[in-house]
Amino acid sequence: MKVLVTDPIADAGLTRLRDAGHEVETAYDVEGAALLDAVADANALVVRSGTDVTEAVFEAAPDLVIVGRAGIGVDNIDIDAATDHGVIVANAPEGNVRAAAEHTVAMTFATARSIPQAHARLRTGEWAKGDYLGTELNAKTLGVVGLGRVGQEVAKRLGSLGMDLVAYDPYIGQERADQLGAELVEFEACLERADFLTVHTPLTPETEGMIAGDELALMEGGYLVNCARGGVVDEDALAAAVEDGTLAGAAVDVFADEPVSPDNPLLAVDDVVVTPHLGASTEAAQEHVATSIADQIVAAFADEPVANA
Ligand code: NAD
Ligand code: MLT
Numbered sequence: 001m002k003v004l005v006t007d008p009i010a011d012a013g014l015t016r017l018r019d020a021g022h023e024v025e026t027a028y029d030v031e032g033a034a035l036l037d038a039v040a041d042a043n044a045l046v047v048r049s050g051t052d053v054t055e056a057v058f059e060a061a062p063d064l065v066i067v068g069r070a071g072i073g074v075d076n077i078d079i080d081a082a083t084d085h086g087v088i089v090a091n092a093p094e095g096n097v098r099a100a101a102e103h104t105v106a107m108t109f110a111t112a113r114s115i116p117q118a119h120a121r122l123r124t125g126e127w128a129k130g131d132y133l134g135t136e137l138n139a140k141t142l143g144v145v146g147l148g149r150v151g152q153e154v155a156k157r158l159g160s161l162g163m164d165l166v167a168y169d170p171y172i173g174q175e176r177a178d179q180l181g182a183e184l185v186e187f188e189a190c191l192e193r194a195d196f197l198t199v200h201t202p203l204t205p206e207t208e209g210m211i212a213g214d215e216l217a218l219m220e221g222g223y224l225v226n227c228a229r230g231g232v233v234d235e236d237a238l239a240a241a242v243e244d245g246t247l248a249g250a251a252v253d254v255f256a257d258e259p260v261s262p263d264n265p266l267l268a269v270d271d272v273v274v275t276p277h278l279g280a281s282t283e284a285a286q287e288h289v290a291t292s293i294a295d296q297i298v299a300a301f302a303d304e305p306v307a308n309a
């Protein structure tokens with residue numbers, strides 16, 4: 001069977017597919033007509049967040065059996081079109097959870113202590129010690145929006161650093177929140193009470209734009225961290241809220257359009273720390289998601305159950 005890989009994944013995943021006897025072709029950064037051409041004779045397609053798997057892709061690939069997402073979010077895959085074409089969509093929901101949680105913790109510290117800003121100035125020879133009076137996380141309140149796999153790992157880590165935890169997630173019970181020492185609250189209360197708000201929902205029609213100007217206004221003086229999906233937080237509103245001092249700062253790993261355009265408003269605000277979607281970028285996480293998705297493709301080709309379809 002032929003597996004087309006259109007976003008880079010760890011070699012361990014490619015090796016596992018080849019060892020199972022399948023042909024693996026990599027075609028990174030293809031889009032539009034080139035993507036449709038490349039997928040025409042594929043039996044499986046492997047992507048991360050860089051490939052939009054639209055209805056046109058399914059139409060161009062009559063022999064496609066499975067699309068494997070080497071990671072968590074499947075918002076770049078048209079699930080309805082996959083269903084219409086009888087194609088399995090599988091992801092790797094476990095392998096990068098700890099990497100994403102650790103990056104969230106790093107981004108929280110980065111914005112609380114202005115680490116990238118101070119680093120950049122010191123590299124140009126400026127000893128700007130007097131310009132950066134940071135905020136301690138200890139005894140502050142962390143608001144978690146979306147208390148799923150990543151949100152829970154972030155809550156554990158930042159709770160152990162002395163933060164009080166509140167969370168908004170309409171789909172989990174107080175019992176699970178109690179195990180984490182988190183108080184489940186309504187959305188507005190989460191925004192109002194959080195000194196630091198961290199977002200961990202999937203991007204869905206329900207969550208798209210759920211944090212915009214009105215919601216940011218409720219966070220007066222707080223910090224926002226988004227290592228989930230760009231579309232959940234309105235970028236213009238976030239940039240304006242940090243610029244005008246409604247928020248003290250923000251840290252953003254994910255953008256509505258990626259790769260991010262140089263004129264994205266978030267890149268122009270000093271107190272917004274940005275990284276290029278690095279949440280899952282650790283060796284361990286990439287090896288784990290690549291082998292997990294390879295195993296599922298091998299299973300699909302053998303007509304065996306696919307674990308995370
Ligand atoms: P998950 O499915 O385990 O958890 C998501 C949680 O969000 C669930 O508990 C769900 O109930 C909750 N939720 C859904 N709709 C909600 C709403 N309207 N309001 C509040 N909560 C809501 O997912 P996860 O594995 O924890 O991943 C979380 C996010 O992080 C996803 O968007 C994923 O794509 C993203 N992610 C990003 C990176 C990165 O590289 N930056 C890495 C891993 C995951
Ligand atoms: C994910 O949803 O798993 C993340 O976007 C990580 C990634 O693949 O970069």
